[in-house]
Amino acid sequence: MKPRDENKVNEIYAATLQLVKENGLSGITMSMIARKAGFATGTVYIYFENKEQLIVQLFEKCFRNYAQDYFAGFDPSAPFKVAFHTIWMNMVKHSTAKFNELIFIEQCFHSPFISEETRKTSKEMLKPWLDLIEKGKNEKLIKQLETPWLMIYIRGPVREMIKYAEYNKVKISKELIDNMFEMCWNGIRA
Amino acid sequence: MKPRDENKVNEIYAATLQLVKENGLSGITMSMIARKAGFATGTVYIYFENKEQLIVQLFEKCFRNYAQDYFAGFDPSAPFKVAFHTIWMNMVKHSTAKFNELIFIEQCFHSPFISEETRKTSKEMLKPWLDLIEKGKNEKLIKQLETPWLMIYIRGPVREMIKYAEYNKVKISKELIDNMFEMCWNGIRA
Amino acid sequence: MKPRDENKVNEIYAATLQLVKENGLSGITMSMIARKAGFATGTVYIYFENKEQLIVQLFEKCFRNYAQDYFAGFDPSAPFKVAFHTIWMNMVKHSTAKFNELIFIEQCFHSPFISEETRKTSKEMLKPWLDLIEKGKNEKLIKQLETPWLMIYIRGPVREMIKYAEYNKVKISKELIDNMFEMCWNGIRA
Amino acid sequence: MKPRDENKVNEIYAATLQLVKENGLSGITMSMIARKAGFATGTVYIYFENKEQLIVQLFEKCFRNYAQDYFAGFDPSAPFKVAFHTIWMNMVKHSTAKFNELIFIEQCFHSPFISEETRKTSKEMLKPWLDLIEKGKNEKLIKQLETPWLMIYIRGPVREMIKYAEYNKVKISKELIDNMFEMCWNGIRA
DNA sequence: GATGAATGAGCCTTCATTCAT
């Protein structure tokens, strides 16, 4: 007997992400996904109940990756700027390495697939990042602004930088990253 | 496909934008658009050749609005920071007032509807903004970074701020805007 | 504007009945139905929400026809044997004229389409027939057996006769009908 | 397709009959059959070439059972009424004990699975029953009607009685059977 | 022009059948 090849799930995910980046959520079909992943349409239905489930589960996986990557090597007890730098760099790395996922998540947020609830629980995964910002505020190292606005202020430039680089096929240099980090820091510092 | 009754065209546009915000590009149909706009499916085809044309033309219109709004009251000969502030405020106003269009443009960028060419010509509309940044660099008022990165650095936080406010149904206070502007400025100042 | 052609519903019904007689419920597809009725597949979906609804609604219509035809010209106050003969003849006429419907109903009874409830309410339509039998029992004209068994005893031969005639392409003569009626009557008479 | 393990074949048959009774021919799939029979889908294909063969062979088996059961203990040389009673009782017993098969045969008659030929050869198995009726006619004990109509007249009430009992979960009493037999006899007697 | 019924290509999904294990 041929056992259920759990690797196929990942191949389906990869195909989906690639296609969504290229064509948007509105431009993909189950047969496109199957073809890109290298098997028959019906096979996808062995691993996913239907298209919606595939999208939802991939969304959740992407969001988990996202939260996880953000906090790689993150030490909440480190000095604020060090910890902040760690997460900022993780953002850049994650967004670059998993650009497909970034785009996929963005497209999903305006789709009929993702429920309000999924959206909310997803955001809760970023709690440590929120906590860190609050710590920075408490230590008077950064502006006394409501935390979400500070988080947003950071995410915005990073996300746009990666998008620009991807769309225009530009490399992001070490120098640019340093510059960008400095700009972000100058923006929020007290 | 006779865009005579400019009024009807706008109703179709409005319905489309609303629906895309709610359901994403993947969640809209021509009949949904027609129903929301208040007439029969066939009527849409009097004003637009097909779905793609509707999307493309709306995209172009949105981008024109975008560029236009950015430069409302903009005086290139004004002192840099004044001009910069004008445009920054225009970004905020435009994104807030026409949030639907922001989302629509974003969704279109990853859709089969918008050609590479359309994307590029669209961006050219923002030339004055680019020129302004370069002027700021020449005057040594802001960082000597390649212009696109500076533009991006500004757009990012603004866009994210508006999205956050919309999704979380939060009002953006005058004070927040001032704070955000200051942060953006601190980020890019020389 | 082309108004919804309610006649199409009947054409769809007719096509379905014909196809079910020929191939059974398991042998029909929506496109077969559409083709036989003479229009495109999608058209069927203008008149029926889905396949199940089509089947269910046709079932209900057939059962209404059935009940109605049974009681054509039926006078409950007529002498028992006269009234009994009226209904018996109606059974024969209905089953012959609407053989398709007879088969369709039979197939539906063992299908996933018809709910237990529909089955039950359908049967209630035959109340007058039940009442008549009871009247006959009260008047001691027929056997003192529980009513359902008497009803069944009558329906059985009629149904089988019609089926046999249809399947073997045999005409049912006036004489045969008289003979059959007499046999049925002799069976139940007191 | 090696009907070696006759036991497994019977389990497949039993599962199929049960499912067809519950869902009709249109409501069964090969995997449903396999699951109900307690093994994997592929296993069914070891014993049957394909779905059609499974249905056809089961049909033939059911029809053989049917004919066989009808003539259990039947002595053609016995007095007519005795022999007639034997077969009539066999009908009742068979239909009750193998109600699944009755329904299955009925559904098959209107399916794409059973060929015209299979239908005909099946009927020939009932020859002794036909002969008996003719004997009764020759002996002037029953009505001088064409034999098929007499056969039908008998089968009809029996079949309907069993169906009614099954669908309404009613027990058939010894008394009812006697009554029914008497009615059938009174119907056909000369 | 406006309407919405009609069309049929194409998408999602199922399921009979095959095949690697």
Place this chain on the structure above:
DNA sequence: CATGAATGAAGGCTCATTCAT
């Protein structure tokens, strides 16, 4: 043999588009 994952043709259904009114 037995298994159930894999296959892909075919069915149910949708929806962009057309067309009769």
